[in-house]
Amino acid sequence: MNSFLHAIKQHTKTTFAIQQFPITMVINVFLGISFAFVLPYNSLFAIDEVGMSNKTFGIFMLVSSICGIVFSTYIAKLSDRLPNRGFILAMCAIAGAVGYLGFAFSRNFYVLLFVSSLFLGIASSTFSQVFAIGREILGRSTVPSTQIPLYMNILRTIFALSWTLGPAIAAFVLLYLGFTGLFVVAATCNVIVAIISLLFLKSKQENQTATTSQANIPLTKIVFQPFIFLNLIAFTFISVANTLSTMNMAQFVTKELGGTEKDIGIIFSIPPVFEIPFMLGFGYLATKIISDKLIRLGVFIACIYFILLSFAAETWHIFIVQILSAAYISITSGVAITYFQDFLPHMPGTATNLYSNSNKVGNMLGFVLFGFIADGFGYRSVYVTCALFAIMSFVLLLVLIKMKRAKFDNIQGSEAEAV
Structure with a gap:
């Protein structure tokens, strides 16, 4: 038991010592909160607030998902070619902020479909980019390759922790500020992700060829x-x-x-x-x-x-x-x-x-x-x-x-x- 606790203490210390990895963890907190604020209430917003039918909501989600796959696939390939993945993450987060603001202030089906397909389709790449950056940072560090899965799971745990707390907080925001407040908070989280990415994430250098x-x-x-x-x-x-x-x-x-x-x-x-x-x-x-x-x-x-x-x-x-x-x-x-x-x-x-x-x-x-x-x-x-x-x-x-x-x-x- 003592050896296990010692291992936890050592890995925790290493986690915060890896250059830029704690920054990625902070980004994941805000990204996780934005997802946790929006996804659990998607159907409630679409059906009860906007007035979509179940069938219409299904079509809405299908079209949005297809666009998300197309955009995220292109952006993923692009990010592997360019030297600054942090800039790409920031642009995707800004797209997310624009998309959520559209949801905050519009109740028109076609406007929401456009916003969801384009801006939130682009923003769907944020999850992949954060974990790609995490893997890139670990690859540059002195962490043994055999221990990379542990630290990637720590990064994933941060996202899960945000999801554990996010929906409960979102329920209070929804109660007092409505869907407008809910999506404004989600947009704000994406703006914070973009700012941190631009200011603190460095470009990749080695193994560029x-x-x-x-x-x-x-x-x-x-x-x-x-x-x-x-x-x-x-x-x-x-x-x-x-x-x-x-x-x-x-x-x-x-x-x-x-x-x-x-x-x-x-x-x-x-x-x-x-x-x-x-x-x-x-x-x-x-x-x-x-x-x-x-x-x-x-x-x-x-x-x-x-x-x-x-x-x-x-x-x-x-x-x-x-x-x-x-x-x-x-x-x-x-x-x-x-x-x-x-x-x-x-x-x-x-x-x-x-x-x-x-x-x-x-x-x-x-x-x-x-x-x-x-x-x-x-x-x-x-x-x-x-x-x-x-x-x-x-x-x-x-x-x-x-x-x-x-x-x-x-x-x-x-x-x-x-x-």
Whole structure:
């Protein structure tokens, strides 16, 4: 126990000693708050405040998500070519501020669709850029490569911590200042991110030749490498399962199990309590074993979680299994970032964006599938579907064990030609 506490103390000291890493952590706090203020209340704003129908809101989210994928993919490639990633992060944050101000002061559907598709589409790159910068900073530091997953998970934990506190604070802001105040706070957070990025984040210097040569490789050549492509599908499946589960939970609890709104609040409050220690714990574990094994463990836990949910007969059953939700999310949204960045070590922006886009595609598929499954087969069947997606993801990861990961021959050959 003493050695464990000593390790925590040492890693904490190292975290704040890494040049620019604490700055990235501060940026992540404000970025996390802006996300936590907006995302939980999106449907409430669109349906109750703006007057969209469920169908219209679905179209709104679908179009916005597609634009976000397109913009973030282009920006990720651009950021891997240019020497100043902090400037790109600042520009994306400014776009986010403009977008949220549009939401604060407009209630016109078409204006909001334009603002969401363009400005918030550009701003969707902020998450990928922050974690790309974090990886870049760690790569320049004296931190051993085997310990990078731990510090990346610390960075992810800061984002999760903001999400734990953000929605509760947002509820008070919404109560007293309405949606206008909610989006103004989110815009302010993005302005702060932009200012800190411009003032305190330095340009990357070393390995610029390797970075540029790899960044010039067409994205399709990267995505369709068998190992990367199968990983993208596997993580998309997990994202589909997670989205379906989140959308279904309230309906399942109230209509299938006879639960109350209080039960729903308890269910959604349990995972954040465990996610932070799990993220730190799994991050530390990632320094001891290869991340592939942890990813498989996380997806296996997801399989068990969704199977148990499909058999839940009382609300207290869900209370217990929510701990498993925290465990698998801690791995598939924490260790997974470093796992993807290891694919393309000189392209952290593109690598992180691949992970982020797999989540976005999964979200879109989840939005589309939920209505068909719930209306056609019932709310319990949604969790059976979640389990099937998680199992398919786990099978794909087992297939990947037999595939060579260390080098991607086509990418390496393209690098040689580029140089």
